[in-house]
Amino acid sequence: MPRTPLMAGNWKMNLNHVEAVGFVQKLAWTLEDKKHDPARCEVVVLPPFTDLRSVQTLIDGDRLKLVYGAQDVSANDAGAYTGEISAGMLAKLGCRYVTVGHSERRFYHHEDDALVNLKARKALATGIAPIVCVGEGRDVRQSGEHVAYVVAQVHAAFADVTAEQASTVVVAYEPVWAIGTGEVATPENAQEVCAAIRGVVAELYSDSVADAVRVLYGGSVKADNVAGIMSQPDVDGALVGGASLKVDEFAAVARFY
Numbered sequence: 001m002p003r004t005p006l007m008a009g010n011w012k013m014n015l016n017h018v019e020a021v022g023f024v025q026k027l028a029w030t031l032e033d034k035k036h037d038p039a040r041c042e043v044v045v046l047p048p049f050t051d052l053r054s055v056q057t058l059i060d061g062d063r064l065k066l067v068y069g070a071q072d073v074s075a076n077d078a079g080a081y082t083g084e085i086s087a088g089m090l091a092k093l094g095c096r097y098v099t100v101g102h103s104e105r106r107f108y109h110h111e112d113d114a115l116v117n118l119k120a121r122k123a124l125a126t127g128i129a130p131i132v133c134v135g136e137g138r139d140v141r142q143s144g145e146h147v148a149y150v151v152a153q154v155h156a157a158f159a160d161v162t163a164e165q166a167s168t169v170v171v172a173y174e175p176v177w178a179i180g181t182g183e184v185a186t187p188e189n190a191q192e193v194c195a196a197i198r199g200v201v202a203e204l205y206s207d208s209v210a211d212a213v214r215v216l217y218g219g220s221v222k223a224d225n226v227a228g229i230m231s232q233p234d235v236d237g238a239l240v241g242g243a244s245l246k247v248d249e250f251a252a253v254a255r256f257y
């Protein structure tokens, strides 16, 4: 089975729920104009938590050809965890995806590989596909240890994940030095690490699980560089930050396929 490409827009802490409704409507119309076919490429928006109910009502109510998810999830199910949102709550809102381990969470909130794994498993237990973000910083890249570094992150992320669950996981390779910097990895750089990620999944599970897992590249993806990145055999889509906040730009990225 060929993997369905996936283009996900990580809005980060941008667009309130009123702005989100206008944005999603315009994105859906733009994609419709461009004859977007969701069977050829899944287009996902990842708004802030506060937007999710409005986005759900709009996308589900109007049967828009878009999918939505969240940017983070708690490692706990319920209880005295002020400010946290559980996987069950996200599932109830119809979220299909959630990013875990984004480098901004790892950096600002000191999230480590063990916590990222717990969050991924909480998502999987409710039927939400985690988009597990991995990637090296500039120092690691310069030391030449980037593949080993990312491979270790991927090993940790899949700990105690069953083979059935594993095939639904999405891994996003996001070199930290490329996020929000305008400095995109070369297609060859992206392919080298994405192939290594798929190799880890094959080693942990099987070739068929590795064939099913989608591996995305993220880091300064835009309409004018998406083709090169996506030309690589182990890159199945992109996690897009800044460019996902501009309707025409994101639609152009999403319509690459």
Ligand code: PEP
Pocket: 010, 174, 178, 179, 180, 181, 182, 218, 219, 220, 221, 239, 240, 241, 242, 243
């Ligand atoms: C991201 O935040 O996941 C990201 C890839 O951001 P940008 O596209 O802005 O580099």
